[in-house]
Amino acid sequence: MSKLLRKPKDSEISPGVILVHEVTEKDSPLEYVGFKIVDLVSGSKYSEELVKRECCIVALTGKINVTANEERFDNLGTRESVFEKKPTDSVYVSNDRTFEVEAVTQARVALCYSPSEKQLPTKLIKASDNGIENRGILNNKRLVHNILPDSDPTANSLLVVEVYTESGNWSSYPPHKHDRDNLPEESFLEESYYHEMNPRQGFVFQRVYTDDRSLDETMTVENGDVVLVPVGYHPVGVPDGYTSYYLNVMAGPTRIWKFHNDPDHEWILNR
8 A cells, every 4th residue: 555645535524525635744754745635515614723834725626715814815716627727816824823715616625734833924826926837848848837936935835836747748857856955956845746637537657766765656646646755756657648737735844946856867858
């Protein structure tokens, strides 16, 4: 049984609220990254007190209202499917605050967490605020939506990004890692991947491995699965005929993304 691959659990935690995924430091190898996926039927509500954690609420699909303390943001969300390939709305909520998510329509919401001590302002991250970029060449192409990049001072620790990888392409490639607190060369960031496929019956392959191979796991990842990356390189391969989407959450002791390529495969960048 894999310790890194999580299948949807789909448990009803209150009327109209389905907990699809829950990743915490108590039941995973991650200390800095927490993650939930919640499905809500129209009119249902989910609320939470954050205590010493910050949270980025991402409206994956459908429309939601978000209330955080005295602030309210209405009709967030821009798409019925992530494969519309347009950015969506998110809300950042700092530690020691309470938030509520109300479904205007049927909705899927991602909740991205990391430990936090310094309280920051609540912030609406509009779809139009997302930085959009195309990365890679040849069979290493992907489309990126930067929700919370390290250039944005909104959060204390969280980094959040959406990535689309087309049929027959590779992503998070050449293999790279960020598991050493050795700035300016490399930062320590844990990571989680929430995956979707189009068409839904598709799959991708994701390998997580370290230089010494003390961790070396290759997973067949299906629609709705989550992969945890506590350390190591973590490339994703997409088979012909399918498009891959994943939502990345990263966090660590320093909020900067500095990665190290696997030297065995770095040569492909010079083609």
